[in-house]
Amino acid sequence: MSEIPFFGRTTIYILTLVVFVFFQFGVIYAKNIGMLLAFRFLTGLFGSPVLATGGATIADVYAPRKQVYAMAIWGVAAVCGPALGPLV
């Protein structure tokens, strides 16, 4: 959907982020395990756009010779997430 120029990537990022946060509330207040699992799946679904197109957004911002550095930093951020999860 972000490939349709009317929406662009930024709109998708913001909207899915808002929905992501609200579905996490659903996870918090789940009454049974089924509800929890369903909301977990939905949060994953709505959290994905930035993972897929974050690299493309970063590549747009930097000149070709500098894209490598920005991509590497983005990769560090992507790996730090799961590593720091249990710590937090």
Added chain:
Amino acid sequence: MRDLVRDSTLGHILHAISGGKILGWEEDHDHNALSRFVSTGDNARSMDTIELVTSRTSESRHSNEKPSESDVDLGNSNRKSSESEVDLGNSDRKSSERDPDPGTSNKKSSESEAEKGKDYELIDWLPDDPANPRNWSMGKKFFVTFEICFLTTSVYIGSAIYTAGLGGVIEQFHVSETVALLGLTLFVGGYALGPMVWVS
């Protein structure tokens, strides 16, 4: 920095509420700012057509090159050879379903040029355009990169943080560890399937 606020969600909301007065684009203040995009001799259109045309840059590129004219009218018209010129005088452009057919898209181009495939128009950045992300200052680029990285990290953390609360889930819902781990599995499955919907 003003551009960052203007492009954000808050900026768009303020712009919509105030009708362009707060954090306006330059077209709101100066109605002639778009004149450099309009080629002379055609019907001058409003900003609506520019948004319509620039919204189609990804799918088709119609060129309206007329080699003889552009060589002659170098100082005269706004039509440069390959830089961003939007031909707004084409009333056929209003319907997107006529887009894929280059032959009938532009009334002004002759039949032979259409057949040769020369009736496309390349829409590109202006030189030194401040809206082009490649031309931003380093601070602005770093800020945007930091935002993207932070968002990526926070989504990935959402998957890993669940393992810390696994014991609580088992205790509260009285399920086995395997079922509780489904919470983690489904989250990862969700963000694997998500791009199929959102990105393509």
